[in-house]
Amino acid sequence: MAAESTKRILYALRSIPPGRTASYGAIAEAAGIPKGARQVVRILNSMGRSENLPWWRVLRKDGSIALPEGGGFELQKALLESENVEVDRSGRVDRQRFGWDFSL
DNA sequence: GCCATGGCTAGTA
DNA sequence: GCCATGGCTAGTA
Numbered sequence: 001m002a003a004e005s006t007k008r009i010l011y012a013l014r015s016i017p018p019g020r021t022a023s024y025g026a027i028a029e030a031a032g033i034p035k036g037a038r039q040v041v042r043i044l045n046s047m048g049r050s051e052n053l054p055w056w057r058v059l060r061k062d063g064s065i066a067l068p069e070g071g072g073f074e075l076q077k078a079l080l081e082s083e084n085v086e087v088d089r090s091g092r093v094d095r096q097r098f099g100w101d102f103s104l
Numbered sequence: 105g106c107c108a109t110g111g112c113t114a115g116t117a
Numbered sequence: 118g119c120c121a122t123g124g125c126t127a128g129t130a
Binding site for chain 2: 011023024025028036037038039040041042043044045046048058059060061065066067068071072076095
C-alpha cells in the first residue's frame with residue numbers, strides 16, 4: 001500500500017504534459033512535500049518503468065538532465081526532443097520556455 | 105541502506 | 118564536499 005505522499009507524487013508526475021518539464025523539487029512541492037525531491041528520485045528510479053511514468057520530463061532545478069552519459073542521458077535527451085523540447089549539448093533545457101507550472 | 109536532489113559551506117586561486 | 122529529507126516498486130522464501 002503506497003503512502004499518500006507517494007500517490008500525490010505519482011499524480012503530479014502524470015500531470016506534466018508532453019513538451020513540458022519539471023524539477024524533482026517542484027514535483028515534490030506540488031505533491032505537498034517541500035523537501036521531498038529525493039522521494040521523486042526514488043520513485044522514478046524504482047517504479048519509473050513499471051508505472052509508465054514520464055520520467056524523461058523530470059530535470060534538475062537548473063534545467064539540466066540528471067542522468068549521466070551512458071546511463072540514460074542520451075535517451076532522455078532524445079525523448080525530450082521528440083516532444084519538441086530543446087536540449088543543448090550539455091543537457092540543459094530552458095525553464096522559461098519548457099518548464100511546467102503546477103499551479104495552472 | 106537506498107536514491108536520477110538541493111542548498112549551503114569550506115578552502116583555494 | 119557535506120548532509121537533511123522521507124518513503125520503500127526488490128529479490129528471495
